[in-house]
Amino acid sequence: MTSPTPLVxxxxxxxxxxxxxxxxxxxxxxxxxxxxxxxxxxxxxTTTIRMIMDILQPDDGTVRLFGQPSGGRAHAERIGYLPxxxxxxRKMRVLDVLVFLGEMKGMDRRQARDRAGEWLExxxxxxxxxxxxxxxxxxxxxxxxxxxxxxxxxxxxxxDEPFSGLDPVNTQAMKDIVLDLHRRGKTILFSTHIMEQxxxxxxxxxxxxxGRKLVDGPLGEIKRTHGGHHLVIGxxxxxxxxxxxxxxKTLVNKVDNYGQYAELELAPGADAQRILSELVASxxxxxxxxxxxxxxxxxxxxxxxxxxxxAEGREPHA
Amino acid sequence: MRKIWAVVRREFVExxxxxxxxxxxxxxxxxxxxxxxxxxxxxxxxxVRQIVVVDGTAGPLGRRITDSLNATRAFDAVLxxxxxxxxxxxxxxxxxxxxxxxxxxxxxxxxxxxAEYRGSNVSGLATVxxxxxxxGDAVSTARLERAGVDPRIVAEARVPLHLATHPxxxxxxxxxxxxxxxxxxxxxxxxxxxxxxxxxxxVMSSVLEEKTTRIVEVLVSSVRPFELMVGKVVGVGxxxxxxxxxxxxxxxxxxxxxxxxxxxxxAANGEEIFQVPHVSGGxxxxxxxxxxxxxxxxSAMFAAVxxxxxxxxxxxxxxQPVAWLLVLSFVSMFALLNDxxxxxxxxxxxxxxxxxxxxxxxxxxxxxxxxxxxxxxxILVVSIVGVTWIAARIYxxxxxxxxxxPNLRELVRWVRA
Numbered sequence: 045m046t047s048p049t050p051l052v053x054x055x056x057x058x059x060x061x062x063x064x065x066x067x068x069x070x071x072x073x074x075x076x077x078x079x080x081x082x083x084x085x086x087x088x089x090t091t092t093i094r095m096i097m098d099i100l101q102p103d104d105g106t107v108r109l110f111g112q113p114s115g116g117r118a119h120a121e122r123i124g125y126l127p128x129x130x131x132x133x134r135k136m137r138v139l140d141v142l143v144f145l146g147e148m149k150g151m152d153r154r155q156a157r158d159r160a161g162e163w164l165e166x167x168x169x170x171x172x173x174x175x176x177x178x179x180x181x182x183x184x185x186x187x188x189x190x191x192x193x194x195x196x197x198x199x200x201x202x203x204d205e206p207f208s209g210l211d212p213v214n215t216q217a218m219k220d221i222v223l224d225l226h227r228r229g230k231t232i233l234f235s236t237h238i239m240e241q242x243x244x245x246x247x248x249x250x251x252x253x254x255g256r257k258l259v260d261g262p263l264g265e266i267k268r269t270h271g272g273h274h275l276v277i278g279x280x281x282x283x284x285x286x287x288x289x290x291x292x293k294t295l296v297n298k299v300d301n302y303g304q305y306a307e308l309e310l311a312p313g314a315d316a317q318r319i320l321s322e323l324v325a326s327x328x329x330x331x332x333x334x335x336x337x338x339x340x341x342x343x344x345x346x347x348x349x350x351x352x353x354x355a356e357g358r359e360p361h362a
Numbered sequence: 363m364r365k366i367w368a369v370v371r372r373e374f375v376e377x378x379x380x381x382x383x384x385x386x387x388x389x390x391x392x393x394x395x396x397x398x399x400x401x402x403x404x405x406x407x408x409x410v411r412q413i414v415v416v417d418g419t420a421g422p423l424g425r426r427i428t429d430s431l432n433a434t435r436a437f438d439a440v441l442x443x444x445x446x447x448x449x450x451x452x453x454x455x456x457x458x459x460x461x462x463x464x465x466x467x468x469x470x471x472x473x474x475x476x477a478e479y480r481g482s483n484v485s486g487l488a489t490v491x492x493x494x495x496x497x498g499d500a501v502s503t504a505r506l507e508r509a510g511v512d513p514r515i516v517a518e519a520r521v522p523l524h525l526a527t528h529p530x531x532x533x534x535x536x537x538x539x540x541x542x543x544x545x546x547x548x549x550x551x552x553x554x555x556x557x558x559x560x561x562x563x564x565v566m567s568s569v570l571e572e573k574t575t576r577i578v579e580v581l582v583s584s585v586r587p588f589e590l591m592v593g594k595v596v597g598v599g600x601x602x603x604x605x606x607x608x609x610x611x612x613x614x615x616x617x618x619x620x621x622x623x624x625x626x627x628x629a630a631n632g633e634e635i636f637q638v639p640h641v642s643g644g645x646x647x648x649x650x651x652x653x654x655x656x657x658x659x660x661s662a663m664f665a666a667v668x669x670x671x672x673x674x675x676x677x678x679x680x681x682q683p684v685a686w687l688l689v690l691s692f693v694s695m696f697a698l699l700n701d702x703x704x705x706x707x708x709x710x711x712x713x714x715x716x717x718x719x720x721x722x723x724x725x726x727x728x729x730x731x732x733x734x735x736x737x738x739x740x741i742l743v744v745s746i747v748g749v750t751w752i753a754a755r756i757y758x759x760x761x762x763x764x765x766x767x768p769n770l771r772e773l774v775r776w777v778r779a
Contacts (some may be wrong), residue, residue, distance in 0.1 A: 094579075094762075097583040099762060117582075123583075127580060131575030132573065144368060148368065148580070148581060150587060220722040261633065
């Protein structure tokens with residue numbers, strides 16, 4: 045290992061009056077990885093991130109950043125943070141806001157000023173630099189906030205629901221920035237409850253619900269172990285005796301049969317080739333036979349399941 | 363440390379850049395000037411009064427009173443002989459506002475000291491006072507003459523009395539007059555009250571802005587909440603000092619320009635309640651020390667109020683208990699002015715919540731032993747540390763909280779946590 049792991053949580057817990065927001069959560073974010081923290085609303089994602097950022101203190105467990113047992117404040121100059129709820133000083137000028145937030149991250153004024161100028165140029169906001177924030181459109185304000193997050197060229201970027209409330213153009217811009225940071229070897233931790241984004245962006249992830257970890261690890265591995273095997277079958281007019289084949293519990297766990305089209309989940313240890321031969325033997329004519337990986341969305345629903353509906357309760361107030 | 367400095371500078375620069383600051387810089391001295399001068403202008407009443415002296419006496423009393431009234435320059439008096447429909451027509455004149463009023467003199471005036479004034483406004487203290495004074499003088503002169511005293515001796519005996527009151531302070535009589543002490547104390551009380559309230563609320567809205575825009579989350583991930591709060595208070599404090607400098611310089615220039623007409627009116631009206639005081643270096647030092655002390659004490663409380671509120675409206679409500687503490691100290695100022703060395707006055711100038719207003723007021727009004735000031739300052743400083751500590755603990759939890767405002771029990775839990 046050339047550099048210590050940017051972020052390790054070791055059995056971290058946080059309780060608020062009456063309920064446990066985060067419960068014995070452990071995870072490890074290696075260098076250069078895009079790491080997704082996934083969970084339904086109220087799962088404890090924001091509380092976890094706030095503990096990482098030193099905004100809240102864990103009741104139990106430790107947060108280790110860059111190998112040291114300390115929260116984000118001690119490493120402010122190496123961490124960029126975009127909170128879920130965003131806002132800027134409305135009356136302040138764009139450039140002044142960026143310089144001030146850069147100073148908060150330990151930059152000196154001149155450096156912050158130069159770097160902010162470059163970023164504003166790059167995102168097409170250069171002419172807005174001397175204008176007050178409240179003259180900017182919402183989308184432009186969001187861009188300014190992205191800039192403030194990464195202005196000091198942090199090694200670890202923590203984004204809480206980075207895509208929430210963004211229009212498609214800014215969503216794309218945000219993705220580009222994340223991918224660009226990733227290419228430059230930065231480590232990115234982001235939370236989301238939108239699985240499609242996580243599936244496209246994450247190398248590794250952790251799914252939590254009710255403050256507890258359900259699964260973590262590299263995306264591919266999670267898909268292999270938790271996804272099961274899915275089979276998509278299309279019939280060419282004649283489904284033959286397929287219904288009998290689908291009813292075989294040694295082969296098929298679950299079926300979603302539309303008549304001319306069916307989605308199967310294979311029983312554990314079942315061989316897809318046997319289903320194929322049995323279907324052909326039953327007289328069915330097939331137009332499509334495809335083994336599929338489960339989507340992250342499906343894995344998430346399966347894991348979180350009924351919890352997802354129950355977890356819609358209140359987000360901890362702090 | 364560099365980050366606190368950045369917080370301080372942001373507060374300072376952003377505020378000084380606002381139009382509001384410069385409006386205050388301009389309007390402030392005018393406002394305080396008005397507060398300062400207005401009472402005496404109002405007490406003096408507006409301009410020259412047109413009156414008629416209705417003379418029903420046999421002697422020269424009416425003529426003398428008319429001349430004396432005209433000599434005050436506050437009245438434009440005309441002498442009329444009594445009789446016929448005079449009173450009725452004068453009453454009509456007063457009703458139609460062509461006349462302020464009329465004075466009725468009869469022979470009984472000299473005998474029993476009875477005279478009558480009828481006018482549209484009989485509550486103007488200065489008017490009535492001058493009338494009483496002039497008529498009284500004329501009557502006693504007339505009676506002395508009737509007793510055979512030489513009018514010249516009477517005139518010689520009438521030396522106008524000027525009672526000069528000088529407070530004994532700092533080991534000796536000062537050149538300052540009692541009126542000046544009073545107006546200085548009054549003036550300092552008003553400025554202290556206004557400025558502490560104004561800048562305390564500034565701190566509160568600054569906290570509230572960061573909370574409602576959620577910037578505070580980014581900030582406290584880089585600086586400790588305590589540092590953020592202290593930086594804010596110091597930054598706003600620096601703004602207030604700059605504001606005072608501008609006011610001080612502006613006020614000096616303004617007073618220098620108006621010094622002569624004020625002095626002139628003093629001579630004309632005899633006594634003046636409000637006079638331009640001489641402000642010594644010691645007074646300035648006391649003023650600044652207690653202003654800063656009061657500002658730090660109250661703005662820490664205002665910061666906590668901002669932190670527990672989620673909207674401007676909520677904050678306006680929640681700040682009331684804090685503002686009332688200040689109002690109470692301000693109101694007690696009038697009791698202090700009456701007797702700056704009463705037990706109440708001494709207590710108020712030692713209690714840290716009222717000391718920032720009470721002590722400078724007492725200082726300006728009279729003699730205060732040095733140890734009392736030292737003790738009061740020491741108590742104030744200790745209280746600032748204590749209150750800031752408590753406020754910081756409320757602030758730390760409050761700035762991240764949304765939703766319902768905490769009740770008192772929750773606040774106590776935050777402080778203890």
